[in-house]
Amino acid sequence: MKKINKYLGFLTIIIGLGLSSCQESEAPKIQDLPADNSAEQSTINLYHKLKRLAPNYTLFGHQDNLAYGIGWAYEEGKSDVKEVVGDYPALYGWDAGGIGGEKNLDGVPFKEMQRWMKEVHQRGGVNTLSWHVYSPVDSLSSWETDKMVVSHILPGGKNHEGYLTRLDDLASFFKGLKLENGEHVPVIFRPFHENNGNWFWWGEKHCSTEGYKMIFRFTVDYFRSKGVHNLLYAYSPDRIFETKDKYLERYPGDDYVDILGLDDYWDFKEQGGGINEVIKKLEIISVIAQEKGKLCAFTETGLELVSDNKWFTEKLYKIINTNNLTKNIAYVMVWRNGRPDHYYVPYKGHEAEADFKAFYDKGDILFETDLKTISENGIVLKALQTASVTKN
Ligand code: BMA
Numbered sequence: 001m002k003k004i005n006k007y008l009g010f011l012t013i014i015i016g017l018g019l020s021s022c023q024e025s026e027a028p029k030i031q032d033l034p035a036d037n038s039a040e041q042s043t044i045n046l047y048h049k050l051k052r053l054a055p056n057y058t059l060f061g062h063q064d065n066l067a068y069g070i071g072w073a074y075e076e077g078k079s080d081v082k083e084v085v086g087d088y089p090a091l092y093g094w095d096a097g098g099i100g101g102e103k104n105l106d107g108v109p110f111k112e113m114q115r116w117m118k119e120v121h122q123r124g125g126v127n128t129l130s131w132h133v134y135s136p137v138d139s140l141s142s143w144e145t146d147k148m149v150v151s152h153i154l155p156g157g158k159n160h161e162g163y164l165t166r167l168d169d170l171a172s173f174f175k176g177l178k179l180e181n182g183e184h185v186p187v188i189f190r191p192f193h194e195n196n197g198n199w200f201w202w203g204e205k206h207c208s209t210e211g212y213k214m215i216f217r218f219t220v221d222y223f224r225s226k227g228v229h230n231l232l233y234a235y236s237p238d239r240i241f242e243t244k245d246k247y248l249e250r251y252p253g254d255d256y257v258d259i260l261g262l263d264d265y266w267d268f269k270e271q272g273g274g275i276n277e278v279i280k281k282l283e284i285i286s287v288i289a290q291e292k293g294k295l296c297a298f299t300e301t302g303l304e305l306v307s308d309n310k311w312f313t314e315k316l317y318k319i320i321n322t323n324n325l326t327k328n329i330a331y332v333m334v335w336r337n338g339r340p341d342h343y344y345v346p347y348k349g350h351e352a353e354a355d356f357k358a359f360y361d362k363g364d365i366l367f368e369t370d371l372k373t374i375s376e377n378g379i380v381l382k383a384l385q386t387a388s389v390t391k392n
Helices: 002-024 041-053 080-085 110-122 149-153 160-175 209-225 275-292 311-320 353-360 368-372 381-391
Strands: 058-063 091-095 126-130 187-190 231-235 259-264 295-301 331-334
Touching (some): 110 126, 149 160, 275 295, 311 353
Parallel strands (some): 058 331
């Protein structure tokens, strides 16, 4: 019975997508354009692609996937995800912490990062960049929380110039993502994340609500003034909110954000709230995204060491598939496979390997190859195959 329902579900999706694709051939509505009204076409295309896929599919992403994994580093083409499922993720996370230097905070050379980002884009994948900004007050790290950094780097502050240098470095990085047609690789840029925690210098206790909004807006406006128009912007508080209003307390505004995000590791821990809390938070961001005509995403999550062998199918997949609100998330990204005591994707030989493969096989979870099989009316081949397999 369940199987038939699933098949009928897919048919409904197919018919639904068929209809909506007719509507999509009309001129896009205002809210179907990115917040940057000078966004390059490549960026508009990415936005439209995600909008079209989001109601029925979820892209799977992994931080630093091409750079290193468990037991290896900087081996061209290698990926822990690919080793296990035979395919790359659909979305790749990177981090700009340390920009201005040669390597980022986790040792990834910025030149290589740019090259990978171009390759990913050319293969049909999606790139997102977070920014563990080193404090411009002392150049130490993002975790310097004792100096009220934000007030010092806003215009008029004693470290403003230092912040501008960082922004100029990052602007050149974005401009360096130039494609042969003169456009740039579109990037989902996710600055000042987890703003409601207190572990980063832009966290709730370390700057005022207004200060946070000002630095976010200043950053976006600065890039725009420098001609950087290949960015979609994500706002991604941590799970510490219970209501829409609390989530939006530090929201910089619709002109500055394209994607409403959620970072949540905590609720998967023993001390955490469990999957119902994750579902609740995703529902909140999904409602806001719908009201604002924007995207929503599970911007960072994971279970360290993948210590539950069924986490991908029994927790993550179930959460995403709870209802139409949770299904609406455009992508989910798990964190990096950094060290043997710090990783979020099972590697070859790991006990959760089979479960991750089962997650990969889900018709509505997209990996890189799936992005090449989107039909005219927005259906991904794997979904059709899964539907017919299920039917038999
Ligand atoms: C944290 C950890 C750190 C890393 C930082 C930035 O979650 O993975 O080891 O330096 O993210 O990527």
